[in-house]
Amino acid sequence: MKPRFALKIRDHLHDPVKKRSFNEAHFSEAASRYDIATVAMSLGRDRAWKNRLIAALPDGGAPRCVDLACGTGDIVFALAERYPQGEILGLDIAEPMLERARRRQRTDNICFERRDMCATGLEEQSVDILTGSYAIRNAPDIEPALQEISRVMKPGGVVALLDFSKSIRPSRQKLDALLLKYWCGLWGLLLHGNPEIHAYIAASLKTFPDRVELRRMLTEQGLQLTSSCSFYFGMLELLVLRKEA
Numbered sequence: 001m002k003p004r005f006a007l008k009i010r011d012h013l014h015d016p017v018k019k020r021s022f023n024e025a026h027f028s029e030a031a032s033r034y035d036i037a038t039v040a041m042s043l044g045r046d047r048a049w050k051n052r053l054i055a056a057l058p059d060g061g062a063p064r065c066v067d068l069a070c071g072t073g074d075i076v077f078a079l080a081e082r083y084p085q086g087e088i089l090g091l092d093i094a095e096p097m098l099e100r101a102r103r104r105q106r107t108d109n110i111c112f113e114r115r116d117m118c119a120t121g122l123e124e125q126s127v128d129i130l131t132g133s134y135a136i137r138n139a140p141d142i143e144p145a146l147q148e149i150s151r152v153m154k155p156g157g158v159v160a161l162l163d164f165s166k167s168i169r170p171s172r173q174k175l176d177a178l179l180l181k182y183w184c185g186l187w188g189l190l191l192h193g194n195p196e197i198h199a200y201i202a203a204s205l206k207t208f209p210d211r212v213e214l215r216r217m218l219t220e221q222g223l224q225l226t227s228s229c230s231f232y233f234g235m236l237e238l239l240v241l242r243k244e245a
């Protein structure tokens with residue numbers, strides 16, 4: 001019988017090696033019901049937010065696109081539709097997520113590979129468009145993940161990141177953490193019999209930079225913010241950036 005997921009979030013978030021292995025195990029366990037969970041936890045809004053990310057990207061051409069932490073492939077397939085002449089690569093660490101993504105694949109300009117977002121193995125300055133939805137918050141360590149994004153981007157390339165966003169106000173941080181812990185934990189319990197599965201979202205924000213600090217870290221990597229907007233009662237943000245020429 002398949003062993004139940006038994007890792008505890010609190011034992012894994014403060015060490016990049018442990019966070020990486022926690023995430024691989026946790027998202028492998030979550031994969032079978034991940035698509036239902038995102039619809040439920042987002043109150044049906046997840047698809048609309050992802051559409052906003054795609055709409056924020058530049059028009060036309062045949063760009064080389066990379067979707068970090070692609071999961072079951074929503075953004076990859078939307079990129080393939082937006083850029084039929086483009087080359088689209090989806091990267092993720094959890095094989096069960098990638099298996100689901102590959103089963104959905106209908107066009108041959110898409111490729112899914114198992115790689116860590118902190119060490120993609122991609123060539124320097126080789127990517128025109130990089131996306132990540134609910135991606136960088138899961139990086140084993142945020143700074144190396146941002147360095148990797150900056151390294152692989154072509155000058156002038158566009159980066160679009162959609163993720164939970166941490167308020168700069170401690171009182172709001174506490175409120176968001178409580179809401180996310182119980183709301184998402186409830187879906188972990190209903191779908192997997194284990195609140196640790198989706199309560200991870202709230203826990204991951206503890207070690208994630210707040211929105212001012214995140215902007216500073218992105219700027220430090222030569223990624224200039226061109227637009228931003230927030231969703232989900234201000235708990236989620238879409239950041240669109242351009243790699244300095």
Ligand SMILES: C[S@@+](CC[C@H](N)C(=O)[O-])C[C@H]1O[C@@H](n2cnc3c(N)ncnc32)[C@H](O)[C@@H]1O
Pocket residue numbers: 020023024027028038068069070071072073074075091092093094097115116117118132133134135138139140
């Ligand atoms: C919340 S899911 C997001 C999936 C997809 N981007 C979406 O928006 O539906 C987070 C994804 O990050 C992946 N992940 C976690 N750590 C990773 C890492 N170090 N490198 C690449 N992917 C990682 C997980 O396997 C999981 O598929």
